[in-house]
Amino acid sequence: MLESLRGNILADIDSDDLRVIVISAKGPVFSSGHDLKELTSAQGRDYHTKVFQACSEVMTLIQDIPVPVIAMVNGVATAAGCQLVASCDIAVVTEKSTFATPGVNVGLFCSTPAVAIGRAVPKKVAMEMLFTGSPISAQDALLHGLVSKVVPEERLEEETLAIARRVCQASRPVVALGKATFHRQMAQGRDAAYATASRVMVDNLALRDGQEGIRAFIEKRKPVWTNKAEKANDE
Amino acid sequence: MLESLRGNILADIDSDDLRVIVISAKGPVFSSGHDLKELTSAQGRDYHTKVFQACSEVMTLIQDIPVPVIAMVNGVATAAGCQLVASCDIAVVTEKSTFATPGVNVGLFCSTPAVAIGRAVPKKVAMEMLFTGSPISAQDALLHGLVSKVVPEERLEEETLAIARRVCQASRPVVALGKATFHRQMAQGRDAAYATASRVMVDNLALRDGQEGIRAFIEKRKPVWTNKAEKANDE
Amino acid sequence: MLESLRGNILADIDSDDLRVIVISAKGPVFSSGHDLKELTSAQGRDYHTKVFQACSEVMTLIQDIPVPVIAMVNGVATAAGCQLVASCDIAVVTEKSTFATPGVNVGLFCSTPAVAIGRAVPKKVAMEMLFTGSPISAQDALLHGLVSKVVPEERLEEETLAIARRVCQASRPVVALGKATFHRQMAQGRDAAYATASRVMVDNLALRDGQEGIRAFIEKRKPVWTNKAEKANDE
Numbered sequence: 001m002l003e004s005l006r007g008n009i010l011a012d013i014d015s016d017d018l019r020v021i022v023i024s025a026k027g028p029v030f031s032s033g034h035d036l037k038e039l040t041s042a043q044g045r046d047y048h049t050k051v052f053q054a055c056s057e058v059m060t061l062i063q064d065i066p067v068p069v070i071a072m073v074n075g076v077a078t079a080a081g082c083q084l085v086a087s088c089d090i091a092v093v094t095e096k097s098t099f100a101t102p103g104v105n106v107g108l109f110c111s112t113p114a115v116a117i118g119r120a121v122p123k124k125v126a127m128e129m130l131f132t133g134s135p136i137s138a139q140d141a142l143l144h145g146l147v148s149k150v151v152p153e154e155r156l157e158e159e160t161l162a163i164a165r166r167v168c169q170a171s172r173p174v175v176a177l178g179k180a181t182f183h184r185q186m187a188q189g190r191d192a193a194y195a196t197a198s199r200v201m202v203d204n205l206a207l208r209d210g211q212e213g214i215r216a217f218i219e220k221r222k223p224v225w226t227n228k229a230e231k232a233n234d235e
Numbered sequence: 236m237l238e239s240l241r242g243n244i245l246a247d248i249d250s251d252d253l254r255v256i257v258i259s260a261k262g263p264v265f266s267s268g269h270d271l272k273e274l275t276s277a278q279g280r281d282y283h284t285k286v287f288q289a290c291s292e293v294m295t296l297i298q299d300i301p302v303p304v305i306a307m308v309n310g311v312a313t314a315a316g317c318q319l320v321a322s323c324d325i326a327v328v329t330e331k332s333t334f335a336t337p338g339v340n341v342g343l344f345c346s347t348p349a350v351a352i353g354r355a356v357p358k359k360v361a362m363e364m365l366f367t368g369s370p371i372s373a374q375d376a377l378l379h380g381l382v383s384k385v386v387p388e389e390r391l392e393e394e395t396l397a398i399a400r401r402v403c404q405a406s407r408p409v410v411a412l413g414k415a416t417f418h419r420q421m422a423q424g425r426d427a428a429y430a431t432a433s434r435v436m437v438d439n440l441a442l443r444d445g446q447e448g449i450r451a452f453i454e455k456r457k458p459v460w461t462n463k464a465e466k467a468n469d470e
Numbered sequence: 471m472l473e474s475l476r477g478n479i480l481a482d483i484d485s486d487d488l489r490v491i492v493i494s495a496k497g498p499v500f501s502s503g504h505d506l507k508e509l510t511s512a513q514g515r516d517y518h519t520k521v522f523q524a525c526s527e528v529m530t531l532i533q534d535i536p537v538p539v540i541a542m543v544n545g546v547a548t549a550a551g552c553q554l555v556a557s558c559d560i561a562v563v564t565e566k567s568t569f570a571t572p573g574v575n576v577g578l579f580c581s582t583p584a585v586a587i588g589r590a591v592p593k594k595v596a597m598e599m600l601f602t603g604s605p606i607s608a609q610d611a612l613l614h615g616l617v618s619k620v621v622p623e624e625r626l627e628e629e630t631l632a633i634a635r636r637v638c639q640a641s642r643p644v645v646a647l648g649k650a651t652f653h654r655q656m657a658q659g660r661d662a663a664y665a666t667a668s669r670v671m672v673d674n675l676a677l678r679d680g681q682e683g684i685r686a687f688i689e690k691r692k693p694v695w696t697n698k699a700e701k702a703n704d705e
Binding site: 036037039040041045048052053055056059063104105106107108109110111112114115118119121122123124126127128130131132133134143144183187 | 538559560561589590591613614615616617618619633636637639640641644645647648649651652655656659660661663664665667668670671672674675676677679680681682683684685686687688693695702
């Protein structure tokens with residue numbers, strides 16, 4: 001599953017036509033994380049190491065690729081499944097969806113999910129989830145920043161695609177530069193972050209699509225993007 | 236505008252009488268950020284660089300000066316205007332106020348606003364704002380920590396000044412030491428942060444106003460501040 | 471009081487039977503922090519230094535010990551008392567409980583409480599508390615992540631013990647590994663955090679209790695923990 005996710009995420013990653021990725025599931029479970037049968041001692045330490053490396057790779061890949069990734073969730077997201085939701089840029093979920101890190105109950109503390117969840121919600125929320133394994137509701141997940149939007153089940157696809165379409169209206173290289181910069185500057189101290197982001201603003205303005213957007217705004221017309229990371233002629 | 240803001244912020248900064256700064260606006264827009272006409276290719280890369288340096292300087296200045304800065308917002312705050320709200324220590328806003336980072340729509344991703352906003356609200360809230368450009372309401376801004384208080388329009392000034400007055404009842408050097416220490420320790424790891432803050436508590440106690448406050452509390456009377464960063468006689 | 475707290479926390483820390491610690495108070499005040507009479511100039515700088523070192527030591531100890539610590543709060547928690555709540559892993563509080571950092575009013579800015587509170591709630595929430603000294607309600611504390619759960623007064627003990635019991639159903643070394651890893655990886659950058667946590671997952675699987683938990687899950691029975699940090703035979 002992790003390899004399949006990885007392959008699908010990377011399939012068209014360099015195509016100018018790829019502008020947003022939506023991850024969803026069929027059935028009442030969004031994802032319940034690792035298959036515990038893969039984690040018995042029979043599989044051995046090297047195999048376990050490989051599994052968690054593959055998992056971390058997929059989770060960080062979602063943040064490192066140039067297009068936004070939206071989780072569309074209708075049901076249960078637990079352990080690495082909850083980590084997957086936390087790792088996406090945007091998450092639209094139904095009212096009945098729940099989120100948990102129950103590993104502690106089966107003797108396997110959700111330490112890798114905690115990397116993504118601990119960076120998404122307040123510390124006390126993360127710790128109660130991790131120490132008790134109890135699920136939180138979609139509303140609580142929204143309240144604490146784990147998900148972006150809670151919608152009735154019958155409107156899940158419509159609301160998710162509305163956000164996806166908004167993302168697609170923007171220029172691909174502009175979004176790509178913005179996404180990469182967001183994660184980069186957030187890992188820096190404030191002053192270094194401003195130095196990084198200020199340089200990026202100037203680079204963004206030097207893009208053909210950067211100049212087109214500003215001209216279109218001034219001329220009160222819709223912009224026409226190239227969606228290519230090309231510099232403007234006059235730069 | 237940025238130079239004027241900078242000048243006004245610094246005007247009386249060393250005066251013992253300056254205790255709090257309130258930033259507000261006239262009309263239905265608090266601030267819509269940069270003037271896009273300044274950001275066309277006609278202005279050139281060096282000018283763009285100068286603009287974003289000036290902007291980052293004002294935003295960090297707000298956090299680095301010794302008095303608290305309160306944003307009093309009644310209307311729209313977008314892009315660098317939203318960054319300004321995020322950069323203030325406290326923000327009191329009316330119910331009709333909205334907050335957005337719509338740069339992505341005009342081909343200029345709000346990467347510098349993201350430095351302040353990404354440090355104020357949960358990551359998923361910041362990313363949805365940045366990727367979609369959609370505004371959030373005053374209530375959502377409160378829910379996620381972007382603003383401190385939402386009030387009816389007719390009570391905006393009253394509520395803002397009530398907070399300002401509370402700040403003014405405290406000793407200036409005590410507030411200055413506290414504000415500087417807050418930002419400094421937040422950039423450190425936990426143990427270094429405690430070492431920093433513990434030293435500061437002892438220094439605070441050595442201030443004339445630190446000792447006066449404690450004596451007044453014990454003697455059940457109102458403290459009389461010097462508002463000067465002087466050490467107590469017996470230190 | 472700090473020495474007594476420290477002694478009590480450490481009393482049975484190495485016993486396999488200690489699985490969770492609950493900190494509570496008698497009377498209408500959970501804790502109002504330092505005794506200001508200990509902080510007059512009469513006590514002297516060296517004594518002040520000793521007091522704040524003892525305080526920081528207790529606060530960090532709570533996070534560094536191998537069992538979760540739950541604050542059970544029914545009343546006022548101010549200054550270092552509010553820091554204590556922020557420092558616990560989980561906090562269950564009654565509706566009437568309030569939280570404040572009023573040091574600024576007595577000329578002693580709550581800089582050490584700010585280390586814990588600034589890492590628990592959004593920055594603007596922390597700053598308004600610190601600059602104004604005004605209390606926040608239990609509901610606002612919940613909203614912003616300072617506490618884990620708000621309950622009616624008559625159910626405080628029941629709800630707290632329900633969480634404590636859930637923690638006790640898990641294996642002690644699994645919880646200990648998870649707690650230590652949580653705080654360790656949260657202090658690291660994302661990629662280093664994943665490297666840390668992935669290694670820990672593999673180590674967790676190598677524990678006797680790790681393998682027992684997974685086997686019990688597959689065999690659909692309740693796990694029987696050793697509660698000892700022993701490796702499984704086949705590792």
